[in-house]
Amino acid sequence: xxxxxxxxxxxxxxxxxxxxxxxxxxxxxxxxxxxxxxxxxxxxxxxxxxxxxxxxxxxxxxxxxxxxxxxxxxxxxxxxxxxxxxxxxxxxxxxxxxxxxxxxxxxxxxxxxxxxxxxxxxxxxxxxxxxxxxxxxxxxxxxxxxxxxxxxxxxxxxxxxxxxxxxxxxxxxxxxxxxxxxxxxxxxxxxxxxxxxxxxxxxxxxxxxxxxxxxxxxxxxxxxxxxxxxxxxxxxxxxxxxxxxxxxxxxxxxxxxxxxxxxxxxxxxxxxxxxxxxxxxxxxxxxxxxxxxxxxxxxxxxxxxxxxxxxxxxxx
Amino acid sequence: xxxxxxxxxxxxxxxxxxxxxxxxxxxxxxxxxxxxxxxxxxxxxxxxxxxxxxxxxxxxxxxxxxxxxxxxxxxxxxxxxxxxxxxxxxxxxxxxxxxxxxxxxxxxxxxxxxxxxxxxxxxxxxxxxxxxxxxxxxxxxxxxxxxxxxxxxxxxxxxxxxxxxxxxxxxxxxxxxxxxxxxxxxxxxxxxxxxxxxxxxxxxxxxxxxxxxxxxxxxxxxxxxxxxxxxxxxxxxxxxxxxxxxxxxxxxxxxxxxxxxxxxxxxxxxxxx
Numbered sequence: 001x002x003x004x005x006x007x008x009x010x011x012x013x014x015x016x017x018x019x020x021x022x023x024x025x026x027x028x029x030x031x032x033x034x035x036x037x038x039x040x041x042x043x044x045x046x047x048x049x050x051x052x053x054x055x056x057x058x059x060x061x062x063x064x065x066x067x068x069x070x071x072x073x074x075x076x077x078x079x080x081x082x083x084x085x086x087x088x089x090x091x092x093x094x095x096x097x098x099x100x101x102x103x104x105x106x107x108x109x110x111x112x113x114x115x116x117x118x119x120x121x122x123x124x125x126x127x128x129x130x131x132x133x134x135x136x137x138x139x140x141x142x143x144x145x146x147x148x149x150x151x152x153x154x155x156x157x158x159x160x161x162x163x164x165x166x167x168x169x170x171x172x173x174x175x176x177x178x179x180x181x182x183x184x185x186x187x188x189x190x191x192x193x194x195x196x197x198x199x200x201x202x203x204x205x206x207x208x209x210x211x212x213x214x215x216x217x218x219x220x221x222x223x224x225x226x227x228x229x230x231x232x233x234x235x236x237x238x239x240x241x242x243x244x245x246x247x248x249x250x251x252x253x254x255x256x257x258x259x260x261x262x263x264x265x266x267x268x269x270x271x272x273x274x275x276x277x278x279x280x281x282x283x284x285x286x287x288x289x290x291x292x293x294x295x296x297x298x299x300x301x302x303x304x305x306x307x308x309x310x311x312x313x314x315x316x
Numbered sequence: 317x318x319x320x321x322x323x324x325x326x327x328x329x330x331x332x333x334x335x336x337x338x339x340x341x342x343x344x345x346x347x348x349x350x351x352x353x354x355x356x357x358x359x360x361x362x363x364x365x366x367x368x369x370x371x372x373x374x375x376x377x378x379x380x381x382x383x384x385x386x387x388x389x390x391x392x393x394x395x396x397x398x399x400x401x402x403x404x405x406x407x408x409x410x411x412x413x414x415x416x417x418x419x420x421x422x423x424x425x426x427x428x429x430x431x432x433x434x435x436x437x438x439x440x441x442x443x444x445x446x447x448x449x450x451x452x453x454x455x456x457x458x459x460x461x462x463x464x465x466x467x468x469x470x471x472x473x474x475x476x477x478x479x480x481x482x483x484x485x486x487x488x489x490x491x492x493x494x495x496x497x498x499x500x501x502x503x504x505x506x507x508x509x510x511x512x513x514x515x516x517x518x519x520x521x522x523x524x525x526x527x528x529x530x531x532x533x534x535x536x537x538x539x540x541x542x543x544x545x546x547x548x549x550x551x552x553x554x555x556x557x558x559x560x561x562x563x564x565x566x567x568x569x570x571x572x573x574x575x576x577x578x579x580x581x582x583x584x585x586x587x588x589x
Contacts, residue, residue: 039415042409043405043406044409048462050462051424051462054459054460056431058443059439062435062439118330118333121327121330121333138571143539144539146542150340150560151340158356193337196337261546279528
């Protein structure tokens, strides 16, 4: 132990993974351990094979297939950019893209507002924070399909809890999932319900990193609660908020499970999302489904790039 | 408490939000315990007047529920085990062994981090078809045995462990495998737990992929089985909720037992990923 701790840091890090038995003196030029390459490749090989074969290769295939017309049975026919032109011209894909955007906006605003309010309330009430944390995170644990089924039952027009509760106040209920205008927000509410607890935790972590002195200084400057919130809390919370926004964006664009279980994209195309669109074309219109996948990938890639941009700006 | 008056709205909000989060779950449980006639009664009673386990018995007798349960356990178990072994090995190699091409491998894995399964549904299905794996467990397990997320999380953790630990082990004559097993892993329970819990929950809840690659009723995982039995027996909410409760119990248990890992894993992933 003694000798190792006395090693110069640079040397020991250069020998990461190397055996010390060959080390004869700290001044000796470093030599690559002969089995290093083999051991290195052996260690990453299983994971690498899985990832290359079942994620990377399919990704490349998706791009190639997006230029073909194919129903999975007959021969493939190269059609160039035709699939992209088809889906990007008017039609169901554009609707699904629009629906996904609306869904994302509702989810983003709703989740952030609920999560922030919850995080701020739990931040001061530390005693209750534990219970609240457990209760609000519980929905996140439940499989999305189960969440979708629960809410489908809650939304039942005649016997569901939502309409019963609304009825108590004397208001007539709605046919939530069967109504063209209400179905998409109703499905978005399931996502808000399921995940706001997780995002509240992330924001709570951010809140707890704000130094108390800032609030003391603000109080001395006679800033009211609203001013403190605007000039201390929100700016200091920006990194956590950015993380929350980007995660929400990323996940909202992939929404599928609850849509499929609750409405299968209907009524009509009212809740058809991008992944739901892909799913319905998957086995019959491979090229179109692939083109839609590539478009989705480009959107997610753009979001990732924005995320990286924000992170690096924060670091510098 | 000077603050008590001012914090009353806060407490009210916390109660309200807890009800919002908890009520649907409570409702699922209550519905599963009520007979169907009562659920569809004209005065939708908020509290069940009688409790019965009939719905559970019916789910278990009418559907191959235990088979689905077994499938879910098998698939999630295999995926978690695979990730713990493969991701750990890869993370070890990428953090502890210097070799030509390491940077390339690392970049490649980071690049795959942002490819979601939804985007590769089509071609991955074709790969499974060409391999003859449609309607087999292989399609549910093999593609997910390793994950960039797991490798990333574990590597992040290994990098924080001092290299001197390895060197001390090497002086004692330990090879790489023994160093990994006896030095690194005992210091990594939190990270390994995070990966295990996250993988378990994600795999358990997976829906789109298993319903695409399995047609055989006996190969369905729980979410797929549940979703499909709602189409056949649309109005049987008691059965659906009973099945939902049973599908949710393992993950909820897992969450309650390993809450700390789960919460840390999610927040870590959020900030770093």
